[in-house]
Amino acid sequence: MEPQLPLIYEKNGAIARIQFNRPKALNALDIATAKAFLTACQAIAADAEVRAVVIKGEGRAFMAGGDLVQMRSDPTAVANELIEHMHAAIKLLASVRAPVVASLHGAVAGAGFSLALACDLAIAAEGTRFTLAYANVGTACDCSGSWNLPRQIGLRQALGIALLGETLDAKQALQLGIVNRVVPAADLQMETEKLVQRLANGPTEAFGRIKKLIRNSLDCDLATQLDAERDSFLACTHTQDFKGALAAFVEKRPPKFEGR
Template identity: 40%
Template sequence: MPDILATSDGAVTTLTLNRPDRLNALTPAMLDELRAGLAAAVAGGARALVLTGEGRAFCSGADLAAAGGMPDDLGAILDAHYNPLARAIADLPVPLVTAVNGPAVGAGMGFALSGDIVLAARSAYFMLAFANIGLVPDAGASWVVARAVGRPRAMELALLGEQVMAEQALEMGLINRVVQDQDVLAEAQALAAKLAAGPTLALGLIRKQMAAALDTPFSEMLDVEHANQTLAGRTRDFREAVTAFAQKRPPQFEGR
């Protein structure tokens, strides 16, 4: 049984972490499989992606009981497996929606929050649990959490390693929406379908532009906007939008 399941519905591909007996705990092979799955989905024409977990958890973090045990140099595992996946997610040319169906712990929290839109089941919780086992946050969790909630909250989450229920995560600004448990995947897929029907080249530029805005000075950000607008203004989708406006009809975007 593969550790990552991929299913497609139209222009939306859903990737599912598939180790439910281990609460979808991450192994190096699983991380590589997910990275390959993302690339294959985009290469196959997906215009939006959904990431979720099988069973009662989204992801419980690294599998500390994996065969062979943990090596002395954990940084080497980050370099070889975790960081390439985090960078691949950041570099996606299409939007990613995460459907957090259950606990998202440690690196699982980092990957859950890597979605452009994050939906969580009402019973789900988030836990930056690294300090509880003598480690530091990874999988991009430091970056995304600090920027989402600010220094005081980020320090509290990272140093105490406590559970944050979905509703509290929403209040903090960690996630976008809380939905009923049974609806989280369907609602995430519906959002992804809406995004897939949009001008996906522009949406891909938007996701990277907004990420850049978190660290870029104002004058440099104007240059980024200029460069991206030049690209977007030359797309077929923009020309279609202008034509549709003149004809008083909804635009039919192609992602080109």
């Protein structure tokens, strides 16, 4: 029998799908999984046909954090290798044009929580439980959790979640702005697919520029951001999607975007 892959990567049309596949370990992040995740993200970054990405977990959880069992053998070396691969992957996901959607259920803890924050959008099933968890095991954040969390929910709330290590339910996560939508657990797959299909049919070049503008905005002064907006808008005017949308507006019909 062939060993089970720790992660499954598939591309169907314009949609790329990453699924963590260690259900018995609640998809805890080990080195093999981190390497496979980086490889998948490299494939997405190199493929201009990808127009939307979804990240999800098999079994009862999205991801229950790092694999502490593997880490016990040599904490520093294992953690360093995990972080090296995951951080490289997260940088790629932030840079690609395609919107990245986290589809969340069960436990979303530690690195899983940080990864969910790193995605552009997040949809969660009712019953999902969120725990940043790093302080609970005596360590600091990784996988961009300390960068994304205060930007998404504010400094005071972020410090409370990070320092106290308390668990949030899906409703609290929605109220704080950690996720965009909460849906019944039975509908998670269907609602995720509807959202991802909508994104895959959108103006991909514009999406990529919107991502970059918003992600960089908190580190720019107003004048710099205005210049970046001008440059991005003008660049979009050269795309087929923008020209097609103008024609559709004049002809009073919905635009059909091709991602170029």
